[in-house]
Amino acid sequence: xxxxxxxxxxxxxxxxxxxxxxxxxxxxxxxxxxxxxxxxxxxxxxxxxxxxxx
Amino acid sequence: xxxxxxxxxxxxxxxxxxxxxxxxxxxxxxxxxxxxxxxxxxxxxxxxxxxxxxxxxxxxxxxxxxxxxxxxxxxxxxxxxxxxxxxxxxxxxxxxxxxxxxxxxxxxxxxxxxxxxxxxxxxxxxxxxxxxxxxxxxxxxxxxxxxxxxxxxxxxxxxxxxxxxxxxxxxxxxxxxxxxxxxxxxxxxxxxxxxxxxxxxxxxxxxxxxxxxxxxxxxxxxxxxxxxxxxxxxxxxxxxxxxxxxxxxxxxxxxxxxxxxxxxxxxxxxxxxxxxxxxxxxxxxxxxxxxxxxxxxxxxxxxxxxxxxxxxxxxxxxxxx
Numbered sequence: 001x002x003x004x005x006x007x008x009x010x011x012x013x014x015x016x017x018x019x020x021x022x023x024x025x026x027x028x029x030x031x032x033x034x035x036x037x038x039x040x041x042x043x044x045x046x047x048x049x050x051x052x053x054x
Numbered sequence: 055x056x057x058x059x060x061x062x063x064x065x066x067x068x069x070x071x072x073x074x075x076x077x078x079x080x081x082x083x084x085x086x087x088x089x090x091x092x093x094x095x096x097x098x099x100x101x102x103x104x105x106x107x108x109x110x111x112x113x114x115x116x117x118x119x120x121x122x123x124x125x126x127x128x129x130x131x132x133x134x135x136x137x138x139x140x141x142x143x144x145x146x147x148x149x150x151x152x153x154x155x156x157x158x159x160x161x162x163x164x165x166x167x168x169x170x171x172x173x174x175x176x177x178x179x180x181x182x183x184x185x186x187x188x189x190x191x192x193x194x195x196x197x198x199x200x201x202x203x204x205x206x207x208x209x210x211x212x213x214x215x216x217x218x219x220x221x222x223x224x225x226x227x228x229x230x231x232x233x234x235x236x237x238x239x240x241x242x243x244x245x246x247x248x249x250x251x252x253x254x255x256x257x258x259x260x261x262x263x264x265x266x267x268x269x270x271x272x273x274x275x276x277x278x279x280x281x282x283x284x285x286x287x288x289x290x291x292x293x294x295x296x297x298x299x300x301x302x303x304x305x306x307x308x309x310x311x312x313x314x315x316x317x318x319x320x321x322x323x324x325x326x327x328x329x330x331x332x333x334x335x336x337x338x339x340x341x342x343x344x345x346x347x348x349x350x351x352x353x354x355x356x357x358x359x360x361x362x363x364x365x366x367x368x369x370x371x372x373x374x375x
Contacts, residue, residue, distance in 0.1 A: 020080070023080075
């Protein structure tokens with residue numbers, strides 16, 4: 001039994017699978033939104049975005 | 055003072071529940087991570103930052119303004135998550151906060167810490183890239199002040215915790231202004247002072263009718279340490295400073311007559327309610343609840359009118375252009 005469990009690794013419960021799926025979707029949506037936001041900000045700022053005096 | 059010591063000794067950043075579920079995969083839902091960010095506090099931060107951004111005498115492209123506000127909101131959320139990570143032991147003992155994600159075991163302390171640090175870094179760096187370095191530095195300092203100075207140092211050690219710590223909640227209009235102009239001036243500092251002096255009467259009104267909760271958690275809030283009478287006196291004193299300060303933007307000439315009338319009227323109501331808290335026989339539950347509820351409306355009205363009067367028209371004009 002122990003060997004079998006070791007082979008299977010960590011087995012997620014249904015609740016854990018659901019939670020992981022919802023977190024994965026949220027991360028994907030957030031990354032997608034950021035790509036769009038950075039793209040638009042780059043267009044709005046234009047070439048000045050490359051000028052970064054500190 | 056013994057209560058202060060009790061509070062100081064009670065420091066346990068990691069709740070006991072963490073040990074039992076340490077090896078288990080996470081069951082945290084997206085809603086738990088949203089709760090970690092304290093959405094209601096975030097909404098107030100965004101609102102006051104928007105006022106600072108819109109009132110500033112500079113042209114801000116709506117997309118840049120939106121991105122800057124997003125960064126400020128995420129920064130506030132990061133500070134909220136880090137606060138919940140550190141204060142999990144206190145939260146577990148208070149009725150008001152016992153159902154938060156970490157005390158209930160839905161989110162592990164390590165997850166909250168990683169989430170908060172990641173969001174804070176993201177918000178500061180992106181604000182620096184999208185707006186300017188000054189705004190980013192102010193946001194970084196605000197997060198540091200809230201998490202390290204207020205949460206880790208002041209909250210458990212002094213009844214002046216929310217007086218000094220209130221500065222963290224007062225910075226957003228200055229960050230908004232800095233994001234728009236790249237500089238600071240007198241006007242956003244007055245907005246900072248309004249929120250700074252609003253915070254003590256607001257939180258002490260709450261702590262008057264939640265004193266048992268704070269005492270159980272070992273948090274040295276003013277009613278727990280100095281008593282009911284002294285707290286009521288302090289509420290009245292701070293409101294006496296707050297009411298004229300609320301009128302200052304009009305008196306100094308950078309807000310109009312509608313703002314001035316609103317500030318005078320709502321400031322007078324704040325004074326009446328603070329006086330009722332001062333005068334009502336123990337326990338002043340009813341008066342404290344009234345003051346707490348109205349103080350939220352007071353701050354909202356001041357910034358809403360300022361936004362409409364000074365900034366909103368300008369923002370609409372910028373969109374139209």
